[in-house]
Amino acid sequence: MAPPRCPACGGLARxxxxxxxxxxxxEALASAWALAERCDLCLVVGTSGLAxxxxxxxxxxxxxxxxxxxxxPQPAADFNGDWQLLGAAGVILPVLLERxxxxxxxxxxxxxxxxxxx
Numbered sequence: 480m481a482p483p484r485c486p487a488c489g490g491l492a493r494x495x496x497x498x499x500x501x502x503x504x505x506e507a508l509a510s511a512w513a514l515a516e517r518c519d520l521c522l523v524v525g526t527s528g529l530a531x532x533x534x535x536x537x538x539x540x541x542x543x544x545x546x547x548x549x550x551x552p553q554p555a556a557d558f559n560g561d562w563q564l565l566g567a568a569g570v571i572l573p574v575l576l577e578r579x580x581x582x583x584x585x586x587x588x589x590x591x592x593x594x595x596x597x
Contacts, residue, residue, distance in 0.1 A: 503533060523549040523560065524568050590593040 483492040497503050511533070515521065521540035527550070528534045537547045537560055547560030550571050554563055564571050 498529065499513045508532065512539065515545075516543050518543075519554055521545045521547045521550075521560075523547065524572070525551055528555060528558070 480492075484490065485492045515536045516539060518540050521537050523537050526533075528537070537549075541547050541560065546562070548562040548564060549555060549558050549560055550564045550566070550568050552565060552567060554565055
């Protein structure tokens with residue numbers, strides 16, 4: 480797959496990522512902290528978990544009672560979460576989504592904290 484091109488100039492379009500050594504956008508980081516403080520599940524996908532301040536987000540979520548799941552082809556000996564799913568995110572995430580959809584469609588499904596969820 481070829482990288483996307485800018486429709487205005489035809490040059491390579493910059494992907495929506497933060498490269499190593501770049502500063503995270505302040506608004507995105509503030510939003511991530513707020514979400515980590517109130518999430519039930521934190522997925523850590525395809526990262527070494529070493530670059531700060533983002534590397535602290537799973538710990539914040541865990542301190543607030545969230546389940547932390549790391550998805551990556553390589554195990555991390557220093558991972559302090561609940562689960563490590565080893566493999567490619569492009570393979571594991573669709574399987575997780577399918578299983579969650581199956582669970583939510585099961586008769587009698589109730590989602591704690593989400594009234595009216597069926």
